[in-house]
Amino acid sequence: MFDYLIVGAGFAGSVLAERLANASDKKVLICDKRNHIGGNAYDHYNEHGVLVHKYGPHIFHTNSREVFDYLSRFTQWRPYEHRVQASVDGQLVPMPINLDTINKLYGLNLTSFQLEEFFKSVAEPREHLRTSEDVVVSRVGRDLYEKFFRNYTRKQWALDPSELDASVTSRVPVRTNRDDRYFTDTYQAMPLHGYTRMFERMLDSPNIKIALNCDYQEIADEFAYREMIYTGPVDAFFDYCYGELPYRSLEFKHETHNVAQFQPAPVVNFPNEHAYTRVTEFKYLTGQEHQKTSIVYEYPQAEGDPYYPVPRKENADIYTKYKALADATSDVHFVGRLATYKYYNMDQIVAQALTTYAKMRGEKRAAAAVAAAAAAGAAFNVGGNGNRNDNGHGKHTRELLSSAR
Ligand code: FAD
Numbered sequence: 001m002f003d004y005l006i007v008g009a010g011f012a013g014s015v016l017a018e019r020l021a022n023a024s025d026k027k028v029l030i031c032d033k034r035n036h037i038g039g040n041a042y043d044h045y046n047e048h049g050v051l052v053h054k055y056g057p058h059i060f061h062t063n064s065r066e067v068f069d070y071l072s073r074f075t076q077w078r079p080y081e082h083r084v085q086a087s088v089d090g091q092l093v094p095m096p097i098n099l100d101t102i103n104k105l106y107g108l109n110l111t112s113f114q115l116e117e118f119f120k121s122v123a124e125p126r127e128h129l130r131t132s133e134d135v136v137v138s139r140v141g142r143d144l145y146e147k148f149f150r151n152y153t154r155k156q157w158a159l160d161p162s163e164l165d166a167s168v169t170s171r172v173p174v175r176t177n178r179d180d181r182y183f184t185d186t187y188q189a190m191p192l193h194g195y196t197r198m199f200e201r202m203l204d205s206p207n208i209k210i211a212l213n214c215d216y217q218e219i220a221d222e223f224a225y226r227e228m229i230y231t232g233p234v235d236a237f238f239d240y241c242y243g244e245l246p247y248r249s250l251e252f253k254h255e256t257h258n259v260a261q262f263q264p265a266p267v268v269n270f271p272n273e274h275a276y277t278r279v280t281e282f283k284y285l286t287g288q289e290h291q292k293t294s295i296v297y298e299y300p301q302a303e304g305d306p307y308y309p310v311p312r313k314e315n316a317d318i319y320t321k322y323k324a325l326a327d328a329t330s331d332v333h334f335v336g337r338l339a340t341y342k343y344y345n346m347d348q349i350v351a352q353a354l355t356t357y358a359k360m361r362g363e364k365r366a367a368a369a370v371a372a373a374a375a376a377g378a379a380f381n382v383g384g385n386g387n388r389n390d391n392g393h394g395k396h397t398r399e400l401l402s403s404a405r
């Protein structure tokens with residue numbers, strides 16, 4: 001009998017498995033339909049011996065000391081500050097847009113102060129910053145929007161920035177100084193021996209059993225467990241009863257070249273040329289020394305593994321309905337980027353998982369207190385489904401599901 005069946009061995013599932021096994025002495029079965037742990041952060045040595053990220057570049061950055069300290073139990077770090085160049089008008093310029101970007105692009109010699117004035121002169125003021133277009137155009141005007149954001153976004157999401165929430169392009173700042181780092185978080189580092197090694201250490205516990213190549217639906221009836229933690233797509237869990245939530249996918253084209261260095265920056269973005277959005281050269285990220293070098297091209301597409309929730313109101317409305325079902329399914333905890341339909345970075349997922357664990361412990365303590373009080377003869381009425389053995393959804397959820405169909 002397992003205490004928990006955890007669906008998905010990415011950050012969300014692995015952090016919860018580790019906490020439940022090591023801090024609460026629970027028996028955990030964690031499964032993943034892929035043939036590896038680590039979820040989208042999985043990395044491996046390819047056939048040439050170069051360490052690559054199978055699902056595109058994963059750069060760790062956070063402002064949360066708690067998250068950084070927690071992960072530091074499982075890995076040493078390699079300090080790494082990420083830098084990106086964008087190919088625009090035939091030259092490579094720093095992205096996010098900064099003082100050097102503008103001076104190089106327009107052949108100017110502005111100071112930071114003059115650049116602020118320049119942005120003000122070209123910006124199109126907007127009363128409300130509702131869309132991803134509003135955010136950029138109101139800060140840097142239409143020309144820079146067209147050069148750096150419009151076409152990249154249309155490729156990445158198959159939507160115009162005017163159709164996407166402001167939160168999407170807000171991820172990328174605009175600067176008037178010469179800081180060319182992609183992120184400015186307090187902690188910026190890569191796991192010294194890679195993500196997969198870090199996950200192996202997280203899951204290395206006698207209380208944790210791992211089942212790979214295994215969809216949870218194949219085993220949910222075979223093994224007894226008390227509660228489930230689900231980190232897959234939330235719409236799939238509920239049989240798409242409110243329709244499919246759009247997730248954006250990518251095709252990754254990996255290549256290895258017989259040269260020590262392929263491009264002049266870790267990532268080069270191509271807002272306007274090519275069907276792919278960006279090219280990543282992994283050795284910059286990992287610090288590995290090797291005679292050859294491996295790169296990956298990212299081709300956005302609709303079909304394929306779900307990678308990105310698509311932030312816009314229509315989708316948030318659908319998700320709200322699934323969330324009501326999820327909230328009513330008291331013996332399943334929904335955690336992670338796909339299960340909560342949030343465009344979260346790795347550190348935010350770790351934080352979400354740690355918070356979920358704290359809440360579960362709190363609830364358990366409260367439940368134990370209630371049970372103890374009940375045993376002592378107090379007239380308490382314990383609600384909820386309690387521990388279940390039937391591996392089915394709770395009655396309340398079944399009712400919600402049937403009314404949804
Ligand atoms: P996932 O990693 O997606 O794990 C979910 C797991 O559940 C998957 O392994 C899946 O196979 C499994 N699963 C789903 N359904 C089932 C089922 N029915 N049965 C069994 N298993 C199932 N974040 C950063 O902080 N920095 C970055 O630089 C960065 N770059 C990124 C680049 C790309 C291209 C992408 C797509 C994401 C990037 N992210 C980055 C985000 C990061 O990948 C996520 O925040 C994080 O991996 C989410 O972890 P998760 O556990 O929620 O989901």
Ligand code: UDP
Nearest residue numbers: 095148149150152153156168169171172269
């Ligand atoms: N973006 C863009 N041009 C760029 C970089 C980013 O238009 O050169 C927009 C695009 O919509 C992208 C979003 O900003 O999806 C967020 O960029 P980020 O680099 O955070 O994307 P991720 O690494 O999550 O794919």
